[in-house]
Amino acid sequence: MKVTIGELKNIRFFDNYSDDQLKIFIRLSSIKEFRVKEILFEQYDELSEMYVLLTGCLSMGISLAKEKRIHLSTLEEGDLFSWSAAFSPYISTAWVMATCPTKVLAIDARKLNLEFEKNCDFGFKTMAKIAQTISHRLSDTRFQLMNQLTL
Amino acid sequence: MLNEKNIYNPIHAKLTDVIEESSLIKTFVLIPEEEFSFKTGQFIELSVDGIGEAPFTPSSSPLITEKLEVTVMKTGYVTEIMHNLKPGGYMGIRGPYGRGYPVEKFFGKEILILGGGCGLAPIRSLLYALENVKDKLVKVILCYGSKTPADCIYKPLFDRLNNTEKFEAHRTVDKADESWSGSVGVVTSLLNKVKVNIDNSVAVVCGPPIMMKFGTIRLLEMGYRDEQIYLSMEKNMSCGLGKCGHCMMGEFFVCKDGPVFTYNEIKHNPEIWK
Numbered sequence: 001m002k003v004t005i006g007e008l009k010n011i012r013f014f015d016n017y018s019d020d021q022l023k024i025f026i027r028l029s030s031i032k033e034f035r036v037k038e039i040l041f042e043q044y045d046e047l048s049e050m051y052v053l054l055t056g057c058l059s060m061g062i063s064l065a066k067e068k069r070i071h072l073s074t075l076e077e078g079d080l081f082s083w084s085a086a087f088s089p090y091i092s093t094a095w096v097m098a099t100c101p102t103k104v105l106a107i108d109a110r111k112l113n114l115e116f117e118k119n120c121d122f123g124f125k126t127m128a129k130i131a132q133t134i135s136h137r138l139s140d141t142r143f144q145l146m147n148q149l150t151l
Numbered sequence: 152m153l154n155e156k157n158i159y160n161p162i163h164a165k166l167t168d169v170i171e172e173s174s175l176i177k178t179f180v181l182i183p184e185e186e187f188s189f190k191t192g193q194f195i196e197l198s199v200d201g202i203g204e205a206p207f208t209p210s211s212s213p214l215i216t217e218k219l220e221v222t223v224m225k226t227g228y229v230t231e232i233m234h235n236l237k238p239g240g241y242m243g244i245r246g247p248y249g250r251g252y253p254v255e256k257f258f259g260k261e262i263l264i265l266g267g268g269c270g271l272a273p274i275r276s277l278l279y280a281l282e283n284v285k286d287k288l289v290k291v292i293l294c295y296g297s298k299t300p301a302d303c304i305y306k307p308l309f310d311r312l313n314n315t316e317k318f319e320a321h322r323t324v325d326k327a328d329e330s331w332s333g334s335v336g337v338v339t340s341l342l343n344k345v346k347v348n349i350d351n352s353v354a355v356v357c358g359p360p361i362m363m364k365f366g367t368i369r370l371l372e373m374g375y376r377d378e379q380i381y382l383s384m385e386k387n388m389s390c391g392l393g394k395c396g397h398c399m400m401g402e403f404f405v406c407k408d409g410p411v412f413t414y415n416e417i418k419h420n421p422e423i424w425k
Binding site: 078 | 298323325326327332333334335336337339340343344359361362365368369
């Protein structure tokens with residue numbers, strides 16, 4: 001199942017891309033669906049796809065042990081996740097689970113990296129968006145840490 | 152001279168109800184024995200005879216003058232005594248003091264409110280004031296975070312706002328339990344889901360200092376300008392009159408010049424987030 005340019009334009013992550021750049025995403029991606037409680041990936045899994053949440057709800061967290069999942073945050077529609085697929089060593093730093101029926105856009109991260117080399121503007125724009133996602137995640141984690149330290 | 156009223160003397164208020172909001176937070180419903188009114192965002196000194204007083208921003212509507220609600224978190228000696236009070240008792244009120252929210256400046260705009268923990272108390276009063284002038288507003292969005300679902304105060308408020316024209320409310324918790332199916336994460340994570348026209352918007356932030364710091368940083372990153380961000384500062388206010396100096400922050404007495412400031416007014420002060 002493929003997404004359309006019109007649909008991508010309604011998703012926050014894809015703001016400010018040209019139609020040609022959106023076509024690259026369409027070429028490298030597919031829509032995947034997940035059921036309630038289905039795990040998209042586990043912490044420490046090797047990743048090959050970056051995801052953008054299209055519809056539904058996802059929970060993200062870390063595991064202390066196999067049975068002990070700690071739920072850290074909820075992902076919102078338009079959020080990018082699984083960005084570790086774009087960087088060596090391509091290992092996930094968290095698990096993600098669907099908490100309601102969910103659709104995501106799965107982008108082939110290896111092929112995306114190759115596109116970055118061919119199309120620098122596209123690569124810079126996308127890397128900036130990934131960096132912003134990581135920056136927000138880091139800022140939120142600091143916020144959570146400060147909350148814990150000052151309890 | 153002898154006939155002048157002592158400005159430190161509180162007026163008595165009968166405690167008519169005590170609402171348990173969470174394990175550490177209670178709302179006291181008071182009927183002042185004298186006429187008493189305040190502007191949203193102003194604070195009062197609430198006292199227990201013979202024990203002491205502490206500053207709080209009323210959480211009730213500023214439009215209701217015969218009744219006052221004050222939400223108190225148990226954090227120390229005075230607030231612990233307050234938490235043991237029962238309906239029928241009396242408390243003292245001094246004030247109101249300081250500069251509240253400039254509601255008239257919000258007319259024609261979208262208002263994004265970021266609240267955390269007990270910071271929802273002043274915000275609830277602001278929301279009542281905004282509901283009263285909603286015809287003059289474009290939209291009001293509340294984003295609120297609490298540590299756990301049980302720590303969330305004024306729970307019915309959220310459904311009510313979501314059923315009120317021009318209002319929307321979002322909640323998140325730092326740590327979920329079995330009962331919770333909503334968002335998990337710090338309050339700033341809710342900002343990803345709100346749609347706001349930043350150029351025609353103001354933001355209001357009220358909560359613990361850490362939340363206010365991270366909230367303000369995220370708002371600036373979203374494109375809010377310094378003068379569009381209103382912060383409700385709490386800085387150990389004591390006399391409420393700009394005399395004792397306990398609440399000084401740079402050149403400002405928070406009790407007199409605040410407690411509501413724009414970020415632009417206080418951003419250069421190194422003590423802003425302490």
